[in-house]
Amino acid sequence: MRYVKLPNENFDEFFNSLKNWGKVYAPVKQGNIYTFKNVEKLSEVSLNYTRTMLPPKKFFVKPRDEMLRLKDSRWEKCGEAEKTVLFGVHSCDIHGLQILDKVYLDEPADPYYKERRENSIIIGISCMPDEYCFCKSLGTDFAMSGFDLFLHELPDGWLVRVGSVRGHEISWANEELFEEVSEDDLKNFRAFEERRAKAFKKKLNKEGLADMLDLAYDSPVWKKYEKICLGCGNCNMVCPTCRCYEVCDKWINAYEAVRERRYDSCFMVSHGLVAGGHNFRPTRLDRFRHRYYCKNYFDPEAGFNCVGCGRCDEFCPAKIEHVKVLDEVREALE
Amino acid sequence: MSEDTFQTHDARILEVKDLTPREKLFTLRFADPELSRNFKYRPGQFVIVDIRGFGEFPISLCSTPTREGYFQLCVRRVGRMTKYMHELKEGDIVGIRGPYGNGFPMEVMEGSNLVLVAGGLGMAPLRSVLWYAIDSGKYEHIYLFYGTKSYEDILFRDEITHLLKHGEAMNCTVKLAYEVESPSCIYLEKGFAPRVCKGVVTDLFRGEEFDVTNTYALICGPPVMYKFVIRELLDRKLSPGRIYMTLERRMRCGVGKCGHCIVGTSTSIKYVCKDGPVFTYWDALSTRGLI
Numbered sequence: 001m002r003y004v005k006l007p008n009e010n011f012d013e014f015f016n017s018l019k020n021w022g023k024v025y026a027p028v029k030q031g032n033i034y035t036f037k038n039v040e041k042l043s044e045v046s047l048n049y050t051r052t053m054l055p056p057k058k059f060f061v062k063p064r065d066e067m068l069r070l071k072d073s074r075w076e077k078c079g080e081a082e083k084t085v086l087f088g089v090h091s092c093d094i095h096g097l098q099i100l101d102k103v104y105l106d107e108p109a110d111p112y113y114k115e116r117r118e119n120s121i122i123i124g125i126s127c128m129p130d131e132y133c134f135c136k137s138l139g140t141d142f143a144m145s146g147f148d149l150f151l152h153e154l155p156d157g158w159l160v161r162v163g164s165v166r167g168h169e170i171s172w173a174n175e176e177l178f179e180e181v182s183e184d185d186l187k188n189f190r191a192f193e194e195r196r197a198k199a200f201k202k203k204l205n206k207e208g209l210a211d212m213l214d215l216a217y218d219s220p221v222w223k224k225y226e227k228i229c230l231g232c233g234n235c236n237m238v239c240p241t242c243r244c245y246e247v248c249d250k251w252i253n254a255y256e257a258v259r260e261r262r263y264d265s266c267f268m269v270s271h272g273l274v275a276g277g278h279n280f281r282p283t284r285l286d287r288f289r290h291r292y293y294c295k296n297y298f299d300p301e302a303g304f305n306c307v308g309c310g311r312c313d314e315f316c317p318a319k320i321e322h323v324k325v326l327d328e329v330r331e332a333l334e
Numbered sequence: 335m336s337e338d339t340f341q342t343h344d345a346r347i348l349e350v351k352d353l354t355p356r357e358k359l360f361t362l363r364f365a366d367p368e369l370s371r372n373f374k375y376r377p378g379q380f381v382i383v384d385i386r387g388f389g390e391f392p393i394s395l396c397s398t399p400t401r402e403g404y405f406q407l408c409v410r411r412v413g414r415m416t417k418y419m420h421e422l423k424e425g426d427i428v429g430i431r432g433p434y435g436n437g438f439p440m441e442v443m444e445g446s447n448l449v450l451v452a453g454g455l456g457m458a459p460l461r462s463v464l465w466y467a468i469d470s471g472k473y474e475h476i477y478l479f480y481g482t483k484s485y486e487d488i489l490f491r492d493e494i495t496h497l498l499k500h501g502e503a504m505n506c507t508v509k510l511a512y513e514v515e516s517p518s519c520i521y522l523e524k525g526f527a528p529r530v531c532k533g534v535v536t537d538l539f540r541g542e543e544f545d546v547t548n549t550y551a552l553i554c555g556p557p558v559m560y561k562f563v564i565r566e567l568l569d570r571k572l573s574p575g576r577i578y579m580t581l582e583r584r585m586r587c588g589v590g591k592c593g594h595c596i597v598g599t600s601t602s603i604k605y606v607c608k609d610g611p612v613f614t615y616w617d618a619l620s621t622r623g624l625i
Contacts, residue, residue: 108339213600244593257387275413293599
């Protein structure tokens, strides 16, 4: 990994230079939540944000997305990917994007996702966990790849890890803004990481988690949560790795139609429904369990599907906590 | 290739045939001759039919790849999309993308006995296997056990009666079980007893002996049917690895993106569209929720 240093006095200029690479989106405070929004000035950005409500997946798999447009009874592909710079992405969300990559870039690749991914620059930023974060337990608290630049907070600036050639090109274009990293900077970087590691309040016991859950298929805990869960699907919408979508054809006028896709949720009754009326997940119990199994599926090559960002806990109207559910399931089994 | 993952290709309806009051058989060919020539598929695979501006739906191919130049889809009128499909006439154009899914491993099964067990609309994908096996002549003996509601519901009735009459000459034994009695069924039963009888599909196993070391079972039918058929096969000590089933799920993309067909638990997750739709019974034992 290549490391450089960005002193605080150059930060503003560096941020402004990012506009040369695309439209800059960064976390901004909006009411009670944070959201990735187009920004012009560094002062608009909340550098110490906890988590945005919608993860950066919204730039690649849009909540509503026009796929095809009907022209002379043939489909034409919609949409050009705009050049974007995602500034201030946390490491859990970078891991989340890599999980989405695995699904969407697997052959045959999703053309929309692929194009958007290729046209985006990811700039990560270090963070301090709050009471919902459990990324450390899942090993997603530090991104080793999946970003172009990653900024780590130092007392007098930023330690920048360069994660790709494109990242290198960005730092190269602003060569005069960067310095070489000193011993002190590395010491400060390590001190920050240590402080951060100690700040985690929530911990997920992932020892044998996949097997434990499989054995707990008929656990009474699922039945308990079936009654608490409202089945609203909020957790799906805010999850950085949930990606189910539903497709629908819409007529704009008498001779023009679009094929649109939008987020779907496995908590909806229609998610498992097939023609003829058979439903493969007819009860809320089935659907609740399905989400937990999907998130905690352990892929030997890529790990769990959950990145521990804490969004599903924070935005659950029934205050269901992911880690607590899993702990209870484990307890009931023992 | 990825540029047109979701693009559908023009296919013309060559023929529409009423199979039953609910099911129609559509014979199609790609409008582009090159595409038509290059369209290769395996029995058990499916395509996505696109009625542009109205929606898409997955349908299994029910024709055999041994007969080239066209492909066939058996569509039951059961929902919004299939209602549109049933309104289409000869000469109309629909969009097609695919084929998708793994299909049956026909090469692996060469030289063995095939026991096809179909229930209702499950006959459609197995018809592809049936004619592939008969056409290729590479299989020891082919059994088709077909369970149907009534005489009127028998899919491909002329083919089934033809095989009831002349099947043995093609190494093929067809047996039929019906649930609702009617004069036509009784007439059929008189002609072909004991191969035609009143009952359910598992009744057709009675009196049949298979060499389980050289037999594969292929099952397709409504979700409730699998359990009973599999019990019958396991009683005869057929290995779970030799039992193939083709499954149905909600599907939007056909290529493992949209997430609806995900089945399984934390230790094993399968996408029915790309890891299936053909699974062995062993897969079902190791992945919860498949059947």
